[in-house]
Amino acid sequence: MTDRNHVEQIRIGIIGPKVIVDKMMKVIDTFPSFAPVPLAFEHEDEAPILAEQVSGDVEVLLLSDPLSHRKVKENTKLRMPVHHVPVTDAGLYKALFFAQGSGQLKTGISVDTLTELMVRRTLKDMDIMTLKSMIYDGPAYASIMNLTSFHETNYHSGKCSIAFTGMVSVANALTNKGIPNVWLLPSEQDIIVSLERALLSTTSRRNKEGQIVVGMINVDDFGTQALRRNNEHEVQKLKLDIHRMVLDYVESLDGYLTHMGGDEYLFFTTRGIFERETGGYKTIPLAKDVNKTHGISLSIGMGFGRTASAAGTSARIAMRKAKETGGNACFIVREDGNLIGPLEMADPVQDVLSSTDASLIKYAEDAGMTSAYLSKLLHQRARFGKYEYKVHELANLLDITVRSAHRLLLLWIDNHLVEISGLEKVPRGRPRQIFRFTFLHKK
Structure with missing residues (x-):
């Protein structure tokens, strides 16, 4: 899983009142490319001082509101992109x-x-x-x-x-x-759009926009799927349907596709296009389309690299990881060897929660849980019946650091989403706490 402490990231200064900075820090967890440097003020006049203070340590600045943004532009001579979150x-x-x-x-x-x-x-x-x-x-x-x-x-x-x-x-x-x-506080969507705009304005991002990305797609357990067809004609028709859907998806990425034979495909695209089409490494719509149409799941491995050879090797490692988790998963291996994933294999939350009562979604989000985290937790509950986690397991699932996982657990405990259900003894060191997501257990 990605660890913000070990991944080569773009450092971004986050400046604003503490309430908004905290809200922006929650959203930025869904942007693995960013390493945030948060600074809070009590009055907009403090924004230029904080901007100067952090300018030597970041590549881009994001201010919480239009007024503090204007004060920074008027009172500093920063040579970096400076953005703000609009009030809508x-x-x-x-x-x-x-x-x-x-x-x-x-x-x-x-x-x-x-x-x-x-x-x-x-x-x-x-x-x-x-x-x-x-x-x-x-x-x-x-x-x-x-x-x-x-x-x-x-x-x-x-x-x-x-x-x-x-x-x-x-x-x-x-x-x-x-x-x-x-x-009037900015909405989560306002913050997401502003972060995307800030990301695309950085030199590091522009340098990576044209980087070649290699993708591998494997149809999970195709042999079993073929046996369910009545005759060879239906099997061949299934193969053609899957090929067409994969081809359409790669076309949406402006990519190049080649069939490796059997149930595996290889494709090439660029990093910028792939990031935009996946919503910042969040979802793979192809997997949902294939599953809904044919009841088939996919394993997908994506590789980034400074050379085509390195990207291909990374894609194979990512594919192996997707298979190890039982299929129906997509992982990305970056050029530095770090792992991102699993990506959602359907549209976020609304589709993942199609059988879940809407009140559960509202209850969790009102208590401070983002829809992205809720989606992952419900996905694990649906597939494995899991609603208890140790902190390092939760960090891996949500693709965050252990420290961030501790912070979120404290918030969710305060809001009655989580309780400590027990302790796991370890040979050395302190026992590990086990956290139960009570609102998932009740449903």
């Missing part, structure tokens, strides 16, 4: 639900950072178009004082009963003045 209407949905549930949507709302179109669209989608809304239409990068004054004026005039702001400093100022407010 996705954050407004959650904020409005919160305000509605707490009875604060009385007379109207005042909103900054978002455009009038974003606000109107959100109110329409929530079927509360009758709610009065005052939207700040001043300069794009207004001062904290101006934004605070805008909300304060609307509140005291009786036009609005609650303010929505994209700036932590404005939210703090309004709270100090006793004005009800909600701080």
